[in-house]
Amino acid sequence: MTTPQxxxxxxxxxxxxxxxSYREISEALLAGLPGGxxxxxxxxxxxxxxxxxxxxxxxxxxxxxxxxxxxLDDMEKGGxxxxxxxxxxxxxxxxxxxxxxxxxxxxVQRALRTAEETLLEPLDPEERPVLRHLLYRLATRAxxxxxxxxxxxxEKLTGDAPAC
Amino acid sequence: MTTPQxxxxxxxxxxxxxxxSYREISEALLAGLPGGxxxxxxxxxxxxxxxxxxxxxxxxxxxxxxxxxxxLDDMEKGGxxxxxxxxxxxxxxxxxxxxxxxxxxxxVQRALRTAEETLLEPLDPEERPVLRHLLYRLATRAxxxxxxxxxxxxEKLTGDAPAC
DNA sequence: TATTGTTATACTCTATAACTATA
DNA sequence: TATAGTTATAGAGTATAACAATA
Numbered sequence: 476m477t478t479p480q481x482x483x484x485x486x487x488x489x490x491x492x493x494x495x496s497y498r499e500i501s502e503a504l505l506a507g508l509p510g511g512x513x514x515x516x517x518x519x520x521x522x523x524x525x526x527x528x529x530x531x532x533x534x535x536x537x538x539x540x541x542x543x544x545x546x547l548d549d550m551e552k553g554g555x556x557x558x559x560x561x562x563x564x565x566x567x568x569x570x571x572x573x574x575x576x577x578x579x580x581x582x583v584q585r586a587l588r589t590a591e592e593t594l595l596e597p598l599d600p601e602e603r604p605v606l607r608h609l610l611y612r613l614a615t616r617a618x619x620x621x622x623x624x625x626x627x628x629x630e631k632l633t634g635d636a637p638a639c
Numbered sequence: 640m641t642t643p644q645x646x647x648x649x650x651x652x653x654x655x656x657x658x659x660s661y662r663e664i665s666e667a668l669l670a671g672l673p674g675g676x677x678x679x680x681x682x683x684x685x686x687x688x689x690x691x692x693x694x695x696x697x698x699x700x701x702x703x704x705x706x707x708x709x710x711l712d713d714m715e716k717g718g719x720x721x722x723x724x725x726x727x728x729x730x731x732x733x734x735x736x737x738x739x740x741x742x743x744x745x746x747v748q749r750a751l752r753t754a755e756e757t758l759l760e761p762l763d764p765e766e767r768p769v770l771r772h773l774l775y776r777l778a779t780r781a782x783x784x785x786x787x788x789x790x791x792x793x794e795k796l797t798g799d800a801p802a803c
Numbered sequence: 804t805a806t807t808g809t810t811a812t813a814c815t816c817t818a819t820a821a822c823t824a825t826a
Numbered sequence: 827t828a829t830a831g832t833t834a835t836a837g838a839g840t841a842t843a844a845c846a847a848t849a
Contacts (some may be wrong), residue, residue: 484748486755486771487661494654495701501651516652530807534722537659538842544809563749566807566848584648591650597780602773607650609762609770614656616761694830703818708832722831730825730830 497594504586508579509553511545513538515587517546518572518580521556526569528561555579661758668750672743674710675718677702679751681710682736682744685720690733692725719743 501512508514516536521527527535533543548572550556555576561567572580595603665676672678680700685691691699698700711734714720719740725731738759759767 484752484755484771485683486758486774487658487665487676487751488683489771489774489778490654490658493774494651494658496777496780497651497654512651514736517654519649519652528807540808541810541842544842545839561807564807564849567694568808575657587651591648594650594777598773606773606777607648607653609766609773610650610653611655613660613758613770614653638673692830704831705819705833706817709816725830728826728830732831 493594497591500590500593501587504583504590508583509549509555513546514550514555515580515583517550517570518555518583521570522572522577522580526559526571528567528569529558532568532570550576595619647702658756661755664753664754664757668747668754672747673714673719675712678719679744679747680716681714681734682719682740682747685734686741686744687735690723690735692721692731694731696734714740 505511505515510517513536517532520532520535529547530540533540547556547558551558554573557571557573558568559571561569594629595606596608658758659731669675669679674681677700681696684696684699687752693707693711697704706781711720711722715722718737721737723735725733762770
């Protein structure tokens, strides 16, 4: 029979399986959002700090810049983001999140928080933050610039009311 | 500023980022294998226990059965697997791993083991098995039948020599 | 000359539908 | 009638190439 060490050897399989579960439970939540899961990542990235260029967004999400054009087209039509000219470089466009975009982001974030806890339910309550912490440290190692929007932060940037 | 709790909130992002790193470092390893990452998963699944049907494999990998046909075509051409008629159901085919397939599986598994440790290097040595364990428990929750091939087991099944 | 963003095109991947053979 | 597997076709998603504007 296989030992626990051997059972836990296939890290890639485990990662993929967990991500697949995550996608299943979050799919419904993100279905209404223009751009889906990617649209959500664009919102979280664009809502924090300096409005990023399209190219910076594309690199951060790991997609081609042409894909980013189509994605932002949808999100702009949906009223979630705006393309503003970069005063320092007239080739580039800065992606800013609209009020509606911030509202949508907050809604989705709250729903995702619940969905994530559902995903982690098989673990003991004290194990859940451990997994989050370890995963996050690995993830930021791969992308050290990463910072995350919180609802309150997003609202500060737009000068918006609470609601979140 | 964001607190650690807030920073670690986006589980989906962290999972995806880590999986992306994993794919980067394993890409080269799996490039030569017919079927790539999926071919590897087919090998690990088919090398353990009863040779599965194509449909069972498709469900386990989360792909359409037509995709499985093409995937197995490539792997059969590459000499890694064989399609054998199921004696109990002449519609179905049992996928068995050839000797060459087992050898390839062992090679890839050994290389992946190293690659995984590279991925986990940012963590302290005692944290690495913790992450593996937590991820694996979540993953098996989603797919409770999961068992994993070990090289020695695969060799037992084919009556093969060690080499791994 | 290189870079940002857009558009058109081609390619890859995946799913749908129709078929054969079994059950 | 339903299921396992195959094949052909259509669709979605993605990348490549060419372009305009700017650096």
